[in-house]
Amino acid sequence: MSIFKKFMQFSAVSSMLLLAACGGGGDETASGTEGQADGGSGVVSADIGVISYNSGPGAAYGEAITNGLKLAQEEINAKGEVNINLKIEDSAGEQDQALTAAQKLINSENVTAIIGPTLSTEMNVVGPEADLSGVPIMGTSTTAEGIPQLGEYVFRNSIPEALAIPASLKKAIEAYDVKKVAILYGNDDVLTKSGFDTMKATAEEMGLEILTIETFQKGQSDYNAQLTKIKSLNPDLILASALYNEGAVIMDQARKMGIDVPFVGGNGFNSPEVINIAGDAANGLIVATPWFGEKEDPKVQDFVAKYTEKFGKAPDQFAAQSYDGLYIFAEALKNAGDSDRDAFRDALAEISNFEGILGNFSFDEEGDVVMEPTVLTIKDGKFQEFNE
Amino acid sequence: MLAELINPYYLQVGSFMLINIILGISMYITLSTGQLSLANAGFMGIGAYTSALLTIHFSLPIPVGVVIGAIFAGLLGIVVGLPTLRLKGVFLAIVTLGFGEVIRVIFVNWESLTKGSVGLSGIPHMGRELLKTVKELGFEPKMLGLQNNQFIFMAIFLILLVIVIFVIWFFKRQNDSRIGRAFSAIKLDEQAAESMGINITYYKVLAFAQGALLSGFAGALFAHMLGYISPADFAYHKAIDILIFAVLGGSEVIWGPAFGAFFLTLLPEVLRFISEYRYMIYGVIIVVMMVVRPQGLIDLNVVKWIKRKTTRRGLKNGTGN
Known part of the structure; x- marks a missing residue:
């Protein structure tokens, strides 16, 4: 019996608190419908x-x-x-x-x-x-x-990545006559992982030879192991599905190592921060974006x-x-x-x-x-x- | 009338609250033998993924998936508990935190099964499945004057409420039993407990496995409530969240973590009106509370005080039973 009573006490207290908390929400609803009501004025x-x-x-x-x-x-x-x-x-x-x-x-x-x-x-x-x-x-x-x-x-x-990545990849292939690519991606982030899935599918569809697929983790600071392997395989292009902060570091280390092929990035790689972090090493990054702030459109x-x-x-x-x-x-x-x-x-x-x-x-x-x-x-x- | 009172928003918050209460209790059980385990988020993930995968690939009914998920997490708790429970205090905390991370990394890398960090979507949703079932039986929510989504969240909330009541009842009972007394003896002094003939390893592993089972159970419920899970949901910050439920609420009595989970789930929702600043305030409240009440909000004294208050009032008004 005492257990039941104790439970009743607990639930009474909690429901009171819950009601008190809900009180705030109710007022806002009223103002919300008011806003919709004046739609009659044209x-x-x-x-x-x-x-x-x-x-x-x-x-x-x-x-x-x-x-x-x-x-x-x-x-x-x-x-x-x-x-x-x-x-x-x-x-x-x-x-x-x-x-x-x-x-x-x-x-x-x-x-x-x-x-x-x-x-x-x-x-x-x-x-x-x-x-x-x-x-x-x-x-x-x-x-x-x-x-x-x-x-x-x-x-x-x-x-979506499915639109952006093929667009940038296509232009890169035309410009640089790409046959062999290496892919590098962050496997513990939703954005970079789904970007990678699209990259892989696109590269296969376009008949490119994928030399290697390398992964890294969020917050990693040393990419030499992956980049050394990529360098030895000598790809025409590197597909990198990375967020800009890791991506910029990757480009920096790649350039220092003497990898001078262009990079194609996904949505997360597209940020002016890449230039701030990597400096000159950022040259050669290709991304497709819906947004270009320098466009000469009024x-x-x-x-x-x-x-x-x-x-x-x-x-x-x-x-x-x-x-x-x-x-x-x-x-x-x-x-x-x-x-x-x-x-x-x-x-x-x-x-x-x-x-x-x-x-x-x-x-x-x-x-x-x-x-x-x-x-x-x-x-x-x-x-x-x-x-x- | 009924239909106006039932707002899915409140029920949704209430449902998360109930799941968090189960998680809080899972932390409480391991803490009640004096062990600080941070593996609960990992076990939660095990339960969630097990149940989600079973229901997606083998079309098992959700309750079966949830039970298997919980049992699997519990079994894993035994396997992990046996070797690690030789460690104590901060060392155990580190090992279990590591275990949680290992689980998360497995979810990330076992892509053929878990789809990696993209996560599992299309997990059968508790409420929607329930709605489908009752509709097949010829019942329409409209008969009660409810919208479909009102019915769904009402049903989820009530089911979870029954589960939580059962869980609290069960562990209250256990606490007053031989097992509960063994737990608190171990918590107070391991050596003394052992010399009194208590099988320490057995009880410690039991508490650890119970905690794992309960976390897995909560995780499975979580998966079927959201319909989507990803490894990031079970990272270490979830483990810390669960720990805070118990620490802030108080880990002496079962009402402590239950209240902690209730309070900490409600707080961000109540603080919504200050938008960006709400997690700042949330942090400040936690700090202040820990300074003022380091033993947690609800301890034995509070429970006794409430009991005294209510019995006296009951006697005066003649409603006590």
Whole structure:
């Protein structure tokens, strides 16, 4: 009997705490529906939920993403065609946190649609849930295989590796007459591992001879063992699926060792930081990216100027992708004419030939990206468009 | 009325809370023999991967997968426990932390089975499978006036609640039994316990295996709740999270880690309104609490105090039984 009583005490205390904690959430719901109600005045108004990686080791990604979104929101609302209200939630880069954030946005805040989460791993968990609840969700930085295939309500506007790597590899093959390649990748990171899978498949498809496949771990600082082996095999090109911090060190050590063949990198390798870390050794890196800040497009230059003025640093691809992402949402919202989730989903799926700062953008029938990525190379210490 | 009260968000948080309570208790059991093991995250991964792989490849029902996952983790606990439990204190902690990392590296490198660091997706989801089953039996959530997702999370929450109640009940009972007394004798003084005729190795391995079994069980539930797992979920920071449940909540009584898990799962959600700063505040709260109450929030005195308070109130109002 006493056990039962003790349990009752415990559960009474805990449910009281739980109720107290939930009290805060309730108020916000009320304000959320209010925002949607003034859609009658001609301007479509909607709450858009954002799940991003704002605290923890990857907080820089989340910061760039939310900055891009805030800038886009300001501009869109100033135009007055639609009114977007952002509800930003942090996921700390963890699947369970991302899932509770999504549940909060879907059920407590009643958002029309969600942008995010930041990582593909998080999207793997959140996507099916949003799809089940009928909430359109779009990743602006999820590049892994199979993301839009999670459900009818799942979209992305970030160029998947499956689009980026073949593009850069093709140009590199044309320019350097590549026959034999070596592959080097980080096997304990989702992004670099899935990048490697794509690289291997692409290289096989293009009929290249893969001399060796070498792996390394996150945070490794000495790559001489792998590079010595690669050097002895004498490849025409090195495919490196690495994040920029490891990638830059790899290039530095490779150049010192006398390996002067070009490198083709994946999405994680694409950062101006590579030049800062590796200096001259970074010359010869080829990456395909949706985002090129030096492009002579007034829209791009305008965005770079505004972003730099507002946040004190130049935008990276994450900021650019989320900025374009919110514009795509605004366009869909305008076409839907209503903040209803299903109407919005249909309008979103029909987006095609959207002209953003990343270029001409369309969704395919699965909600994946149709877009021509720009291939960049590092030459004379800066990123330039690759045309040889 | 019912339908408005059931918000999947709260139920989701509640479900994570319950899983974390199981993890907290798994830490408590090994701690109750005075051993500091940091292998719980590794065992959690074993349970999660075992159950996920079995349900994906052999289409086993989820409950069977979860039970096999837990048992497998428990057996591994015995195998690992036998040699390592000769070590004590900080050495055991280091060895078990190493074990957890070994498990994670195996998950990363055994790509043909685990898909490496990309992780396993498409794991059958507890709630969705349950919904499918009840629909086949001709039951619709609408009969209760519920949406599909409300029904799903309601069901998950209730199932987990029953499990957690059972787990707490079981280990409360065990604590008051011969085994529990042997555990606390070992915790107080190993040599004295041995001279009293307690088979130390047996009880230490038993506690370690029970902890492993429970972690594996929680891990399997975790896998079927998220539908996706990757090796990074079971890295050392998870082990530390689990340790904090027990340390912050208090490891003297079973309510300690349970409350610790409850509190530390709730805290980040309650702190959502300060967005980027919430983990900073979370850290500050942990530091302050450890300074103020190094023995953990709930210890024997608190339990006695609550008991006294409630019995007295019960007597006054005439509701005590």
